[in-house]
Amino acid sequence: MRLSKVSFRYRRRDPFVIEDADAQLEPGDVIELTGVNGAGKSTLLRLLAGLTRPSTGSIAGRPQVVGFAPDRFPTGQPFTVTAYLRHMSRVRGGARWEPWAERLMMGHLLSVPLGELSKGSAHKVGLVQALMAEPGLLLLDEPFAGLDVDTRAALPSIAAEVAARGGMVIASDHQGGLRSLPAVRQWSLVDGHLKESTTAFAPAPAQPAVSAAAAAQPPAPAAEAGSATVAVTVPAAELPAFLARMRGEGYHAREIEETG
Numbered sequence: 124m125r126l127s128k129v130s131f132r133y134r135r136r137d138p139f140v141i142e143d144a145d146a147q148l149e150p151g152d153v154i155e156l157t158g159v160n161g162a163g164k165s166t167l168l169r170l171l172a173g174l175t176r177p178s179t180g181s182i183a184g185r186p187q188v189v190g191f192a193p194d195r196f197p198t199g200q201p202f203t204v205t206a207y208l209r210h211m212s213r214v215r216g217g218a219r220w221e222p223w224a225e226r227l228m229m230g231h232l233l234s235v236p237l238g239e240l241s242k243g244s245a246h247k248v249g250l251v252q253a254l255m256a257e258p259g260l261l262l263l264d265e266p267f268a269g270l271d272v273d274t275r276a277a278l279p280s281i282a283a284e285v286a287a288r289g290g291m292v293i294a295s296d297h298q299g300g301l302r303s304l305p306a307v308r309q310w311s312l313v314d315g316h317l318k319e320s321t322t323a324f325a326p327a328p329a330q331p332a333v334s335a336a337a338a339a340q341p342p343a344p345a346a347e348a349g350s351a352t353v354a355v356t357v358p359a360a361e362l363p364a365f366l367a368r369m370r371g372e373g374y375h376a377r378e379i380e381e382t383g
């Protein structure tokens with residue numbers, strides 16, 4: 124996915140919120156987007172989602188399935204959590220929401236009307252609707268805000284899993300919540316300009332390992348004469364970067380198995 128000279132302003136005579144943003148995203152990228160309040164993070168996420176169009180410039184190569192969890196999940200709809208998620212599942216072609224609701228520990232919320240949810244609980248509903256259709260592009264606006272400790276702890280591995288499937292994840296975050304993923308790219312918005320920082324975060328200490336059995340013969344997915352399959356074990360948090368690098372070099376991941 125590529126952003127080419129993307130600029131955006133809300134009204135014709137307003138100053139630009141985003142100016143000349145250029146960026147390239149690859150499958151498996153996880154990106155932390157930072158910037159002061161009002162820097163334009165939500166605006167950029169909406170542009171990336173295709174909910175807003177650039178005033179000038181273009182965004183190409185957006186994956187077909189986009190999951191977007193807004194910072195404020197709109198609770199003004201007359202549904203219970205279950206009715207809403209069932210509806211979204213139908214919209215998403217029968218996507219399974221139940222495993223996500225279970226993973227985000229939402230059992231006690233399912234019969235609650237959206238309008239009666241606490242901020243953090245509403246946020247979880249927003250996350251489930253964004254995750255259920257296995258998005259190729261997952262956009263999370265302040266995903267850690269208001270979440271309880273267990274859900275916060277689950278989010279980095281969820282992001283890593285989406286990336287491991289070849290999805291791209293972009294999260295605006297003031298709290299450094301994805302920094303346990305050492306391969307995370309860092310974008311910042313400063314005075315309307317999108318910058319990428321090259322500073323690497325310190326790798327997280329102990330991470331469960333993941334084994335990827337990868338065919339070493341590009342680009343054919345099926346085993347072919349003359350190809351070899353190797354099993355590689357990498358820390359789970361490094362998987363997105365590993366897969367992105369591997370794919371970049373034309374290799375193919377055959378199987379991914381969580382081992383710890």
Ligand SMILES: Nc1ncnc2c1ncn2[C@@H]1O[C@H](COP(=O)(O)OP(=O)(O)OP(=O)(O)O)[C@@H](O)[C@H]1O
Pocket residue numbers: 133140158159160161162163164165166167
């Ligand atoms: N619908 C709108 N109409 C006009 N201006 C808007 C609109 N939404 C946002 N803005 C302006 O665009 C700028 C960027 O806002 P945005 O919400 O994208 O920033 P942000 O970085 O996400 O902020 P925060 O960290 O506070 O959530 C701000 O100056 C804001 O006032």
